[in-house]
Amino acid sequence: DNAKAQAIAHLQNLLTQHNAVMVAHYYVAPELQDLALATGGMVGDSLEMARFGQNHSAQTLLVAGVKFMGETSKILSPEKTVLMPDLEATCSLDLGCPVDEFTAFCDQYPDRTVVVYANTSAEVKARADWVVTSSIALEIVTFLHSQGKKIIWGPDRHLGSYIQKQTGADMILWQGSCIVHHEFKGLELSLLKEKHPEALVLVHPESPAEVVAQADVIGSTSKLLQAAVNHSAKSFIVATDQGILHEMQKQAPHKQFFAAPTAGDGATCKSCAFCPWMAMNGLQNCISTLEDQSHAVQVSHTTLHAARRSIQRMLDFSA
Ligand code: 13P
């Protein structure tokens, strides 16, 4: 409608005026994903977001996603202004891994290499030896295991146990989970597969083991999108936040996508398969953040430098 078109045009002007670029995750509202792409920004998984922000020449990054994504951008580009539509948009994995408790946990095993998922606070990253995202976790743990390293893994236990099974690495797991992916149900998924035996099953590894076990493709949001676009299958069952369906449908318009079940009755519980924190990003708070230059992400000097080391290790590894 007209008001929306005006708001979009206004946001486009603000981005130019402030030499800003939008960096968006696949789970934010479709209109924000489209806007990011239409204005020279990007939409991607968390590793791609980190790289894009670091390599882009804009002075300001508007990060549409959750807090850990904004913090990672700031850590990699301390000289840039990193704005977020809502600084309260966080993640259950970050919330469930407070730095004091995680540090005490790590201190019990001083001989172990500490590997943390990107979905953590800057302080937890500062305590870690390595940061990984879902797109590179398997490769990095395979490498560390080949070097004879024993590992502390945090915070996502589903991703951790999947990697442990795949690599055979000696890993002690922090017991966190993602409130969105944790809800996918194995039994209901198997029933849906029976109904659509031709469909390829795409699963994010934050899902429970009984769901991951039924997957044809396991990976980050970007990897699942690529599979949807490039695989010859005509239909897909998708076990990740439903925000990804927007790009899947855009890039593969003639294919069919079914949401993996989250509820006991076999239906998809929409409130479960959408991340409530990603949903805190909207057109209006993107606009007000840019207008007021408010909601700038801050990371203390010491934390920033320590966290940068463990993030940069991942980026160098995957380069
Ligand atoms: P990706 O790195 O796969 O995009 O995952 C981020 C995330 O928050 C998944 O829930």
Ligand code: SF4
């Ligand atoms: Fe965190 Fe899950 Fe939301 Fe991703 S979907 S930001 S892991 S709560």
